[in-house]
Amino acid sequence: MHAPLRISSERGELDVAMIHRYLSEQSYWKRGVALETVRKGIANALCFGGYVDGQQVAFARVITDYTDFAYLRDVFVLPQYQGRGYGKQIVAAALDDARVRDVVWMLGTDDAHGLYASFGFAPLEAPHKYMRRPAA
Structure with missing residues (x-):
């Protein structure tokens, strides 16, 4: 049995150094950030930290207007706590x-389609209606 995960959206609890280290060194989507x-x-953003025995081991960030739209971003679990x-x-x-x-929720992923499909996420019904402007 694994230790329980405590989840909090209290920004002050986040281990920003660990989040940065993971995103900049281990993620494929923000390497070098x-x-x-x-x-x-x-x-x-609205952020969630996952904690085991007081140590942050997971993170998720939600970009939202709290009214109509949310974009799920930067979801990760430290490798030694995965599975x-x-x-x-x-x-x-x-x-x-x-x-x-x-x-309405959206997200982007290269490798976790199955995980997000289990929560009701699906490919865009009309991708031709959506446009993207890359960062400068």
Whole structure:
């Protein structure tokens, strides 16, 4: 039996150094990201930390207007804690948070389609209606 995951959206509990280290060194989507960029992203989003025995081991960030739309971003579980269901738990906590429960959700992933499909995510019905402007 694995230790239980405690999930909190209290920004002050987040281990920003660990989040930055994971995103900049281990993620495929933000490799090399600057610490200040991570800090700014956390400050401007609804964030969830997952904790085991007081140590943060998981993270998820929700970019939202709290009214119509939410974008799930930067979801990860530290490698040594993967395979314990913590990823599913932190995604479930974000999707079930009362502040964003009834909004339209989107996300992007290269490798976790099955995980997100289990929460009701599906490919865009009309991708030709959506446009993207890359960062400068």
